[in-house]
Amino acid sequence: MLYQITNKKQLSENVFQMDVVAPLVAQARKAGQFVIVSPDAETGERIPLTIAGADPEKGTIRLIFQRVGKTTALMAEIPEGGTLGYVAGPLGRPTHIETFGTVVCVGGGIGVAPLLPIATAMKEAGNKVISILGARSKELLILEEEFTALSDQIVIVTDDGSYGRKALVTEPLKEICAGAPKPDLAVAIGPTIMMKFCCEVTREYAVPTQVSLNTIMVDGTGMCGGCRVEVGGQTKFVCVDGPEFDGHQVNFDLMMRRMNAFKDLEKRALEQYYKEHKCKIGLDRK
Amino acid sequence: MPTNPEDLNRDEQQACLQQLLDKLAKDRYAIAPQPMPAQDPIKRRRTMTEVALGYTETQARLEALRCLQCANAPCMEGCPVRIRIRDFIAEIARGEYGAALAIIKENSLLPAVCGRVCPQEVQCQERCTVGKKFKDVNMSVSIGRLERYVADLAQGGGQTPAVAPPTGKKVAVVGSGPGGIVVAADTRRAGHDVTLFEAFHKPGGVMIYGIPEFRLPKAIAQQEIDVLKKMGVKIVCNFIVGRTRTIEQLMKEDGFEAVYIGVGAGLPKFMGIEGEHLVGVYSANEYLTRANLMRAYEFGKGSDTPITVSKNVAVVGGGNVAMDAARMAVRLGAENVYLVYRRSEAEMPARVEEVHHAKEEGVIFCTLQNPKRILGNADGHVVGMECLRYELGEPDESGRRRPVAIKGSEFVMDVDTVIVAIGNKANPLIQQTTPGLEFNQWGNIVVDENCRTSLKGVYAGGDIVLGAATVILAMGQGRIAAQAINADLAPPT
Known part of the structure; x- marks a missing residue:
């Protein structure tokens, strides 16, 4: 059945992975692309999620998302065998993949998920892949196994030191950029603030850096302009011009503000939702 | 004057009728x-x-x-x-x-x-x-x-048009707005196997996401979609032609012999002024899509799509979309809604009725004014809009008198939301994914007088061809394109 969840896993407290039936998307998708999904076709909000992987034979795509607002909370509630309201895509321009030489892939938090297909494609194109994965703590680290398997070198960091090195991703990134030979390309995906600081590091060492942005969208096809960001002083739409951009050109400060556009409304919606569904959702919440 | 019409031949009867009508005309004027x-x-x-x-x-x-x-x-x-x-x-x-x-x-x-x-x-x-x-x-x-x-x-009781026997030929219609609906109906009538593709989760295009319920009830667009379904047109939503499948794939792998591109305009224009990235600045497309298609006015009561709760709203522009956005802002609870337009009311492209309705509903018209920059607070939220006053100068290439800024006339409008309704640019999605298709310098698809594009079997119409069109122009092109498709798919005689 279209949009059915065939496989669902909770990767950490608030991070979920699901395989969803969407055969045409599974066939067409390339690294770096995203889909628009909604938990409910009638009442649901449309949100963009990067495609973490796909199985064209089974006709499924893999989505990994963090429970942050009501929409993702609703999605987390849908059991295996249930269906999403809809999935539309793949959207955005695919990542430009070629043999650059050494590519350092930096993923923070949930950003590790969209990084996986890019790192995989970079490796398949013959690049040496160095991965830096970061999380707040050991429990929140995802996809370590997958990255270990594909990377030539891997560095794990946690904010609290509960696993790997106690550091932010920028520390090992700086060391790698300072090393000789320096990497030919960096790819950084994670919280906006992390991408901003990664770009500050790589700018210092003149390492070209791709970032993948996940802004607020409605249609995902260029029509609403809600996803606009400033890149190199120009207005760009993440959905049709991106989602990947030259990180050294992105105005992250403006982007961070826009990401909070509906924060209060979203908070209210989530609180109301939890109040109404307390008994159900309390089970997997701490 | 003969009195018995039966004594007259046809021409004489007509002349007699005309005389009577001429006499009546005065009364008609009354x-x-x-x-x-x-x-x-x-x-x-x-x-x-x-x-x-x-x-x-x-x-x-x-x-x-x-x-x-x-x-x-x-x-x-x-x-x-x-x-x-x-x-x-x-x-x-x-x-x-x-x-x-x-x-x-x-x-x-x-x-x-x-x-x-x-x-x-x-x-x-x-x-x-x-x-x-x-x-x-x-x-x-x-x-x-x-x-x-x-x-x-005739609502609901309209007849479902008759469909000719199957031709065995497949037609793809990309975009389910007014143009796409016409092409789907006209090609289906000719007996073709028609599929209508829509990127959104509901069909109807601008009639569903753009034009508000208070001007065009959704049920009316839905009826037209229902007629298509009854005729046997297949409707596929959540399908982005160019991305989900390319036009080339539709034709070479999926067996479609004709593809009509009616994807609409696409990218909203912004003004390129300081402050347009602040929170509280919307394109009219975004504002109206949230409110119409996503029913953000029911946020927390059956819809999960949010929209800014505004007190003072400025809508920039003078077209129908600007009126729709302003009147929507009124309905979403704004206390003051200002319509900011750089020319005078006489030059406004909006329908007279929309202007009239907007005024009746309390929208405040600020003509001969235009924003210079949008002001924000430390959190990046809109707190005001600096405007300049204008006067009308010589006519420009559009024939309308060109607005000229009055130096030193800056003033600040106290607003927390700005909605930009100054038109659209062409959507690049089809251009990015369809090699060989000819576009003009503005990104609009180039077509001949029969809506045929540079690619054999590919047709286009509506906003993606005309730039900014209307429902009726999109329909008109749809009809022309459908005739061309039906002619091109007809067996040689």
Whole structure:
């Protein structure tokens, strides 16, 4: 059945992975692309999620998302065998993949998920892949196994030191950029603030850096302009011009503000939702 | 003067009738233009239901009697799809509403839509002899309202058009707006196997995401979609042609022999001024899509899509979309809604009725003003908009007098939300994914007079070709394209 969840896993407290039936998307998708999904076709909000992987034979795509607002909370509630309201895509321009030489892939938090297909494609194109994965703590680290398997070198960091090195991703990134030979390309995906600081590091060492942005969208096809960001002083739409951009050109400060556009409304919606569904959702919440 | 018409030949009968009509014409001029019944302006500020309620039967017949039945029917010349306006109005005057609708449907598939949203005062009604006589286009026969009247009467009871025996040929229609609906219907009628692709989760295009319920009820667009379904058109939502499947894949792998591209305009234009990235600045597309398609006005009560709760809103622009956004902001609870337009009201491209309704609902018109920059607070939220005052100078290439900024006239408007409604650019998605398809320098698809593109079997129409079009122009192109598709797919004779 279209949009059915065939496989669902909770990767950490608030991070979920699901395989969803969407055969045409599974066939067409390339690294770096995203889909628009909604938990409910009638009442649901449309949100963009990067495609973490796909199985064209089974006709499924893999989505990994963090429970942050009501929409993702609703999605987390849908059991295996249930269906999403809809999935539309793949959207955005695919990542430009070629043999650059050494590519350092930096993923923070949930950003590790969209990084996986890019790192995989970079490796398949013959690049040496160095991965830096970061999380707040050991429990929140995802996809370590997958990255270990594909990377030539891997560095794990946690904010609290509960696993790997106690550091932010920028520390090992700086060391790698300072090393000789320096990497030919960096790819950084994670919280906006992390991408901003990664770009500050790589700018210092003149390492070209791709970032993948996940802004607020409605249609995902260029029509609403809600996803606009400033890149190199120009207005760009993440959905049709991106989602990947030259990180050294992105105005992250403006982007961070826009990401909070509906924060209060979203908070209210989530609180109301939890109040109404307390008994159900309390089970997997701490 | 002979009194028995049976003694006259046909020509003499006609001449006699004309004499009588000429005498009647004076009396026809004496019939007052029938006003459109509308919801109370105060009450409707808080409801999404349709503002214009439609003529009563008496009103419709009186309005129809105002028509002079001109021999040359200048109104028809003003109609982009050449509806036999004079003839359908004559039927209404006679009380033959079904016959009137049948005449309209010869040329237009969506009379309930066009009766509501066509800019009649610059099309058919501009040419109306009655309006000319009074030197006032508002005195013209209300052709649009009459069209709406007969379309609404038939609501739901309209016949499903007959479909020719299967031809075995597949047609893909990309985009389910007014143009796509016409192409789907006309090619399906010819017996082709038609699939209508829509990127959104609901079909209907601009009639669903853009034009608000209070101007065009969703049920009307839905009826047209239902007719297509009954005719056997397949409707596939959540499908982005170019990305989910490319046009080349549709044709080479999926067996479609013709593809019509009617994807609409796409990218909203911004002004390129300081502060446009602040929180609280929307494109009209985003604001209206959240409110219409996603029903953000029911946020927390059945819809999960948020929209800013605003106190003071500035809408920039003077077209129908600007009016829609301003009136939507009123309904979403804003205390003050300002419509900021750099020319004067006379140059506004919006329909007269929309301007009138917006004013009735309390939208404050700030003409000859234009934003210079948008001001924000430390959190990046809009707290004001600095504007300049303008005056009108010499006419520009559009024939309208060019607005010229008055130096040093800056002032700050106290607003927390800014909605930019200054038009759209072409969507690049098809261009990015369709090698070989010819586009002009603005990114619009190049077509010939039959809506054929540079690629064999690919046709296009509506906003993606014309830049900024209207529902009726998109429909007109859809009809032309469908004729070309049907001709190209017909077996050689």
